[in-house]
Amino acid sequence: MSDSGEPPGPSGLGDFGGLLESAQAALSAQAQAANQIVTGTAGGGVVSVEMTGGGEIRSVTLSPSVVDPDDIDMLQDLIVAALHDAAHQVTELQRQALGGLGDLLGGMPGMPGDPGSGESP
Numbered sequence: 073m074s075d076s077g078e079p080p081g082p083s084g085l086g087d088f089g090g091l092l093e094s095a096q097a098a099l100s101a102q103a104q105a106a107n108q109i110v111t112g113t114a115g116g117g118v119v120s121v122e123m124t125g126g127g128e129i130r131s132v133t134l135s136p137s138v139v140d141p142d143d144i145d146m147l148q149d150l151i152v153a154a155l156h157d158a159a160h161q162v163t164e165l166q167r168q169a170l171g172g173l174g175d176l177l178g179g180m181p182g183m184p185g186d187p188g189s190g191e192s193p
Contacts, residue, residue: 098170105169112158119150123158125165 106126113120118135132154138147 101169110161112154114150114153119154121154121158
């Protein structure tokens, strides 16, 4: 018997139907999150990056004041910082879309929040 008082499902898997429903709901929420757009910024907004919840970069906007031909390194650093900010927001968007399941998957290899995934928590 499981904690809910119901007998375990086939092969002792417990409430497999509930797990399947949760997974379907999580996939649906994640698909909706993939269609949302987040904006990452750096340098007080002089560089901004729009990215979908699925991680696709939609645009990069640079303020004319940040374009200095004598300091390309700074501009490159600001673009990388804005991309990082946008990626962090995508990770948070996906985590929110998955709800409690996102917390469970956060430590799994390759999932957002996993130290080896390349994405920040």
